[in-house]
Amino acid sequence: MSTFLLATDSGSVRTLTMSNPGRKNAVPPTEWGSFERAFRDFEVSDQRVLVITGADGDFSAGADMNKPSVDGPSAGETASRMRVITRAATALHRMTKPTIAAVDGVAVGAGMNLALGCDFIVATDRARFSEIFVRRGLTLDFGGTWLLPRLVGLARARELALTGRIVGAAEALSIGLVSRVVEHDSLDASVAELSYQLALGAPLAQAVVKRALDRSSSMTFEQAIAFEEHAQAILLASEDLAEGAAAFVEKREPDFTGR
Numbered sequence: 001m002s003t004f005l006l007a008t009d010s011g012s013v014r015t016l017t018m019s020n021p022g023r024k025n026a027v028p029p030t031e032w033g034s035f036e037r038a039f040r041d042f043e044v045s046d047q048r049v050l051v052i053t054g055a056d057g058d059f060s061a062g063a064d065m066n067k068p069s070v071d072g073p074s075a076g077e078t079a080s081r082m083r084v085i086t087r088a089a090t091a092l093h094r095m096t097k098p099t100i101a102a103v104d105g106v107a108v109g110a111g112m113n114l115a116l117g118c119d120f121i122v123a124t125d126r127a128r129f130s131e132i133f134v135r136r137g138l139t140l141d142f143g144g145t146w147l148l149p150r151l152v153g154l155a156r157a158r159e160l161a162l163t164g165r166i167v168g169a170a171e172a173l174s175i176g177l178v179s180r181v182v183e184h185d186s187l188d189a190s191v192a193e194l195s196y197q198l199a200l201g202a203p204l205a206q207a208v209v210k211r212a213l214d215r216s217s218s219m220t221f222e223q224a225i226a227f228e229e230h231a232q233a234i235l236l237a238s239e240d241l242a243e244g245a246a247a248f249v250e251k252r253e254p255d256f257t258g259r
Helices: 029-043 075-093 110-116 132-136 144-152 154-163 169-174 184-199 203-218 221-236 239-250
Strands: 005-010 013-018 049-054 099-103 106-108 120-124 128-130 180-182
Touching (some): 005 029, 013 029, 013 184, 049 110, 049 184, 075 110, 099 110, 099 184, 110 128, 110 144, 120 169, 120 184, 132 154, 144 154, 169 180, 180 184, 203 221, 203 239
Parallel strands (some): 013 049, 049 099, 099 120, 120 180
Antiparallel strands (some): 005 013
16 A cells, blocks of 8 residues: 555545655655556546645645765666656556646656646645756656647647746746636635535436547547547437436436446
């Protein structure tokens, strides 16, 4: 069991909390695999929404580089470590259920890209973001080269990635990096409300929407609408569609089962 990544369930919501006291929740080298396991566990769980956050007023400072080896890791060791990070990022990207990053304080490096990999980022007014890699002699990882330009555009992505500068909450909102900015003491309530709204959605439909939007930039209009046609035909025959229609007629909230 990981002491860094703590999972708690509340109704239909699972929260993963990163905790590395005194290190702004930087991820220890041995903990990257915990993300992949946690993401896969959530995917097959009964919980409907995943919230990722950090303890003690920060999201995450990315990889914990506090104690590098004197001689440095071998090429084989670094390749093995990166494969673990890649698997974690891929598991998050392939998630069929909604995900929310609740960001307070710093979200830098892989910590920033972990947040960008979620469907929503709810940030406090004191949140700060940075693709700090270039200032450490590194390139973006945890999916950053794919995620960042899709959110802010290629020109701005170049500027943020090549400078590694700090982006405050207000700017992050204005450039589309985050979904919303709230006051520090409103973060939990805002995330809870968004989680509640997401948990009301039909799981099959949400999975299809996520897949379609992720693929949209690489598809022609004809390919996209063909995907819609195929997916909608499947959903029109689902139990969730029947339940949604019945709930509308009966003026109640639907009880979707994902079938």
